[in-house]
Amino acid sequence: MTKYNAVTSEVVEELKKIVGEKYVYTDQDKLEPYSHDEVTDPHYVKAPEVAVLPANAEEVAQIVKLANRSSIPLVPRGAGTGLACAAVPFKGGIVVALERMNKILEIDIENMIMVTEPGVTTEEVQKAANDKGFLYAGDPCSGDSSFIGGNIATNAGGNKAVKYGVTRNQVAGLEIVTPTGEIITLGGKLKKDASGYSLMNLVIGSEGTLGFVTKIYLKLVALPKVTMDLLAIFKDLESAIGLAPKLMGAGISPVCVEFMDNASIQCVESFLREKLPHSNDGYYIIVQIAGDNEELLEDQCVLIDEMATENGAVEVLVADPAVIWKARKAYAEADRARSLVFSMEDIVVPVTKIPEAVKYIADLSQKYNVAIHCCGHAGDGNIHANILKDKYSEKEWDEILPAVQAEIYSKVYSMGGKLSGEHGIGFKRVQALAKYANPIEIEMMKAVKAALDPNLIMNPGKVINVE
Numbered sequence: 001m002t003k004y005n006a007v008t009s010e011v012v013e014e015l016k017k018i019v020g021e022k023y024v025y026t027d028q029d030k031l032e033p034y035s036h037d038e039v040t041d042p043h044y045v046k047a048p049e050v051a052v053l054p055a056n057a058e059e060v061a062q063i064v065k066l067a068n069r070s071s072i073p074l075v076p077r078g079a080g081t082g083l084a085c086a087a088v089p090f091k092g093g094i095v096v097a098l099e100r101m102n103k104i105l106e107i108d109i110e111n112m113i114m115v116t117e118p119g120v121t122t123e124e125v126q127k128a129a130n131d132k133g134f135l136y137a138g139d140p141c142s143g144d145s146s147f148i149g150g151n152i153a154t155n156a157g158g159n160k161a162v163k164y165g166v167t168r169n170q171v172a173g174l175e176i177v178t179p180t181g182e183i184i185t186l187g188g189k190l191k192k193d194a195s196g197y198s199l200m201n202l203v204i205g206s207e208g209t210l211g212f213v214t215k216i217y218l219k220l221v222a223l224p225k226v227t228m229d230l231l232a233i234f235k236d237l238e239s240a241i242g243l244a245p246k247l248m249g250a251g252i253s254p255v256c257v258e259f260m261d262n263a264s265i266q267c268v269e270s271f272l273r274e275k276l277p278h279s280n281d282g283y284y285i286i287v288q289i290a291g292d293n294e295e296l297l298e299d300q301c302v303l304i305d306e307m308a309t310e311n312g313a314v315e316v317l318v319a320d321p322a323v324i325w326k327a328r329k330a331y332a333e334a335d336r337a338r339s340l341v342f343s344m345e346d347i348v349v350p351v352t353k354i355p356e357a358v359k360y361i362a363d364l365s366q367k368y369n370v371a372i373h374c375c376g377h378a379g380d381g382n383i384h385a386n387i388l389k390d391k392y393s394e395k396e397w398d399e400i401l402p403a404v405q406a407e408i409y410s411k412v413y414s415m416g417g418k419l420s421g422e423h424g425i426g427f428k429r430v431q432a433l434a435k436y437a438n439p440i441e442i443e444m445m446k447a448v449k450a451a452l453d454p455n456l457i458m459n460p461g462k463v464i465n466v467e
C-alpha cells in the first residue's frame with residue numbers, strides 16, 4: 001500500500017511561496033468547504049490538511065512537483081458540485097482549488113472555439129457563447145454552479161446530451177498539468193485529430209486522477225433560432241417511460257427527453273411550493289426540440305403529441321420552459337430537503353431497456369419499503385434513482401442501501417448497462433466498479449494510472465485503487 005507523508009509546516013511554507021500566503025488555507029473553518037461535495041452523507045466527509053488556490057498553470061505545475069518530491073496526495077477541486085465524492089481528500093493531503101482560474105480567455109468566432117480557464121461556471125460559458133450567437137451544448141443541471149473544468153474531469157452529461165453528446169463531444173483541446181508536473185496541450189483549435197492515441201480523451205472523465213485541466217478549448221455550434229418544450233403527462237410509469245425509446249426512434253432528433261416519476265414531481269412541488277400539473281398522480285416526459293425552421297418544429301410537435309397520446313398520455317402541453325426546467329432541475333435539492341441522507345444512483349442502460357430498468361427499480365422500492373425517486377435523462381438511457389434514508393436508523397440504512405444497490409447494479413449489468421452515466425465513479429463507487437466491470441478493463445485502467453502517475457499522487461483512492 002502506498003504510504004503518503006503528512007503535510008509539514010515546511011511544505012506549507014513552500015506552498016505559500018508558490019501561490020502567495022493569502023491563498024494557502026490551514027484553518028479548519030476555511031478547510032470545511034473543501035471537505036465534502038454535494039453528497040450529504042456524513043460517511044463521505046474529510047477535511048484536507050491544506051487547501052491552495054493557484055492562479056495559473058505554472059503555479060499548479062510547481063505544486064505538483066512539490067507533491068511528487070514530498071509524496072503528498074493532491075486532490076483537484078472545481079466547484080464541489082460532484083455527486084461521487086471525487087473531490088474529497090480521503091487520503092489527506094492538499095486540495096488544489098481551481099476557483100481563481102476563472103477567466104474566459106478567447107472566443108474565436110471563425111474557428112468556433114472558446115478558450116477558457118477551468119474555474120469558469122458552465123452557465124458563464126453558455127452565456128458567453130450565446131452572446132456571440134453560438135451554443136455551448138454542455139448542459140448539466142448543476143450548470144449555474146459547476147465549473148467547466150469539473151465538467152471535463154467528470155465528462156458531465158446533462159440535458160442536451162441526447163442531441164449534442166456529453167462534455168467529451170464539446171472539447172477540442174486541453175492544456176493539462178501532468179501528474180509529474182509538466183504543462184502540455186492535447187488537441188487544440190482542431191476539428192479533427194488522428195495523430196496517435198487520444199490522450200485528451202483519456203484525461204476527460206478521469207476525475208482528477210490523471211492530471212490537472214488548466215485550459216480548455218471548447219467547440220461551439222450555431223445557436224438554434226427556435227426552441228420548443230413539450231410536457232407529456234401520463235398516469236402510469238410504464239406508459240410514460242415507454243415513450244422515450246419510441247421518440248428516439250422517430251427521426252426527430254430531440255435536444256432533451258427527460259423523465260420524472262410521480263414521487264419526484266410531488267417532492268419537487270412541495271419543495272418549490274409551486275403547483276405542478278397533474279402532480280397528484282402524473283408522470284412526466286419533457287421533450288425539447290430546437291432548430292431554425294419554425295414550421296418544421298411545429299410539425300414535430302404534432303408528431304410528438306400523437307405519439308404520446310397513442311402511448312397513453314392524458315395531456316400534452318406546450319410547457320413554459322422556466323417552470324418545467326426549474327422543476328426538473330430542483331429534483332436533487334428537493335430530495336435532499338426531504339431526506340438529508342440519500343444515495344443518488346446514476347445508472348445507464350441502452351435506451352430500449354429504460355422501461356425495464358425503471359420498472360425494476362420501482363419494484364425494489366416496494367420490496368425494501370424504501371423511497372426511491374426516479375428522474376433522469378431518458379433520451380440517453382441515464383436514470384437517476386435517489387434512494388432516500390428518510391427515518392431509517394443508521395444501522396437499518398447500512399443494511400438496506402447496499403442490498404438495494406447490489407440488486408440495481410446486477411440488473412443494470414445484465415442489461416448491458418453501467419454504474420454511472422455521468423456522475424462518475426469518484427470514491428463512492430470504487431468498490432462497485434471493481435466488482436462489476438470487466439477485470440481486464442480494470443487492469444488496463446490500473447496500467448494507465450501507474451504509467452502516467454508513477455508516485456500515485458493524483459487523487460488517490462478515486463475511480464480505481466492502485467496500491
Ligand SMILES: Cc1cc2nc3c(=O)[nH]c(=O)nc-3n(C[C@H](O)[C@H](O)[C@H](O)COP(=O)(O)OP(=O)(O)OC[C@H]3O[C@@H](n4cnc5c(N)ncnc54)[C@H](O)[C@@H]3O)c2cc1C
Pocket residue numbers: 037038075076077078079080081082083086087098118139140141142145146147148149150151152153154155156157158159206207208209211212213214329332333422423459462
Ligand atoms: C443539483 C445537481 C445537479 C447535477 N446535474 C448533473 C447533470 O445533469 N449532469 C452531470 O453530469 N452531472 C450533474 N451533477 C454533478 C456535478 O455537477 C458534475 O459532476 C460536475 O461536472 C462537477 O463539476 P465541479 O466543478 O463541481 O467538480 P468537483 O465536484 O469539484 O470535482 C469533480 C471531479 O473533478 C475533478 N476536477 C475538478 N476540476 C478539475 C480540474 N480542473 N482538473 C482536473 N480535475 C478536476 C475533481 O478532482 C473531482 O474528481 C449535478 C450535481 C448537482 C448538485
